[in-house]
Amino acid sequence: MVWFHGGGWECGSGISDFYGPDHLLDKDIVYVSGNFRLGPLGFLSTETLDCPGNNGMKDQVEILKWVKENIARFGGDPNSVTIFGESAGGASVTYHMMSKLSKGLFHKGIAQSGTYHNPWAQPAHKGVAARRAYKLAKLLHCENSENDWQRMLDCMRKLPADAVTAKLYDFYEWDYEPMIPFPLAVEPNHPGAFLTEYPRDIDHSKLHSLSIPLMAGATSGEGAMRSAAYLNNPELLKAMKEKYKHILPIMLNYDHHDIDKQKEVTAAIDKFYFKNGHNYHMGDHDNFTDVSN
8 A cells, every 4th residue: 555645745744653554554554655745846837848847746656666666575466556645645646547657556546535626636727837936936036037947947956955945935825825836737748747638628538547446535624724723813814704705716726717707706605605604703613614625
């Protein structure tokens, strides 16, 4: 069993202090937990061949290749590999079921509280990844007037890794939103591409994983990770109630739409989740938790 940790592809770790194998090893299982690049180091994309993106997912593919080639030496069966993960790790599992790079590297999947259907797990909308790549270059004083990606990338690659990752906080527009500034990206067609189409556009009848069993589950209260933080902070709660029309599009990843479309989506959310107004509080937080899921 190969574990991919959660953390929005921005944080987290596969170390045993976080996700130990204790209960699994009571069974006849060989457990593998791999680490992969996160944040801008793993998911920066210029939407061009200069830096197509998804390096963190390609790291996961390398983990699976290693397992296929070496797991027999540890008593494992390379012909019976189950990949599983939670939150972004669960979404990673479903992306591997879609990607041609992962074909033949696993045989079963378990997605715990995360799939590529989740709004937060969707690839960046066209133009968004490139804009954020340029913003990162500018924050690191690596931009140039010619918009020469290669020169900007060369400049950023010479910097210490922690100098690059420290700029992640500059992408948050309100509190820690958007939660995932560097999600997966749709790459140009090229050898080694992990994802070249949006999930909604892919012909699922032609996926390599049609015969692979997938078990998926949802955690109904996972949105409490957000709602509890806001409800316990009077300043954030006040801002959410007063500025929700500005905050919700950022929080729920529809701020790439034009203003009229954003208003339309916000009105639909209001009608469904907040029939009684934005009066959520510690004793009545289910609607806010649900919309955060």
